Amino acid sequence: MNALRLAAVVRRIVAQMRRDRRTLALLFLAPLAIIALLGWVLSGSGASPARVAIVNESSNPVGAQVASTLTAALQGQPQIVLETDVPDAATARQMLIDKQLDLVVSIPKDFDLQNRRIELKTLGLNPPAEAAAIPMVQQALLKVVVDQAGGILPTIERSTVYGSPNATELDTLAPVVVGFFVYFFVFILTGISFLRERMGGTLERLLATPVSRAEIVLGYSLGFGIFATLQIAVVLAFVLGRLTIPAIGPLPEFAIGLGVKMVGNPLIAYLLVLVLGLGAVSLGIFISTFARSEFQILQFIPIVIVPQGLLGGFFWQIDQLPDLLQPVARVLPVTYAIDGLRQVMIAGADLTSPRVLLDLGVLAGIAAIFVVLAAATIRRDVA
Secondary structure, three states, X not given: OOHHHHHHHHHHHHHHHHHOHHHHHHHHHHHHHHHHHHHHHHHHOOOOOEEEEEEEOOOOHHHHHHHHHHHHHHOOOOOEEEEOOOOOHHHHHHXXXXXXXXXXXXXXXXXXXXOOEEEEEEOOOOHHHHHXXXXXXXXXXXXXXXXXXXXXXXXXXXXEOOOOOOOOHHHHHHHHHHHHHHHHHHHHHHHHHHHHHHHOOHHHHXXXXXXXXXXXXXXXXXXXXXXXXXXXXHHHHHHHOOEEEOOEOOEOOEEEOOOOOOOOOHHHHHHHHHHHHHHHHHHHHHHHOOOOOHHHHHHOHHHHOXXXXXXXXXXXXXXXXXXXXXXXXXXXXXXXXXXHHHHHHOOOOOOOOHHHHHHHHHHHHHHHHHHHHHHHHOOOOOO
């Protein structure tokens, strides 16, 4: 090994990096920015006070006494806001659906010293986040019922309006995984492919023809959108389907697909992911106009993709984020895709749901905005 030749290679790399200011910024500033954002979210996204209602359907004096004592116990909890004007279970259920409540404690009609069953009901769209108030309620509940029921522990049952309290993490995370990863891969593939069109001179030749910039961008968007459509179909089929392959010779039995349970119409979920994917296509075209190499396309990931993973409802609910970050989260396309997919896949919503229509409308609007921006920023000089 020749030390001079090795040193020459090292000097070349150092000189090349020094000239590439964008790469230097990515190397030193992007990690700090992402870590700072993550720290901000973690430090400022404490669990907001849980809105809890107690519904007593029992005519037994024991049930009324338990409800009264439990109400008094929960009113002193700092992380619980007790709603005392909920008349019955039907009203409480609707308030859960309208997100006016986080948890309902129901004392059933047959509650007495022999039947000590108490129900804790949540919405079910995001079970890990919704369960934050349950330990505090359970502690107060156990203490009260033990005092009132002769020291015998009650049976506490979990239930949800949508889905199941026993749903696996895969079932609850499926809408998040589908929305985020489709957006990520469609953005990368579109950005790199459109950059190659620019660097190969194809875009330059198109700009020299009577074809308008808007027609170029829309045409590329629809062209890349065809492949995004196929990719989305494959991803959804893999997530929702499950094909078991029997043992063949020395090969053991194995399965292809995740087999995630879905309540709603798969076609509506497909429509949501498709509109999200078309938005990722237009975003990829827009971003690629600022890049001069494929590596520079990847440099936009910490700026464009990672914040959406942190703020779009992937890990934390939007209303649990710091106040300054909540408006940012509400303009991110992934936020609306995840919300819409949860409504369809877990709650069984359809196109008559105002939430689903709002999510679709926002996603379509964001895609159209980036088409306009891409058309406005296309330039002929690529060297």
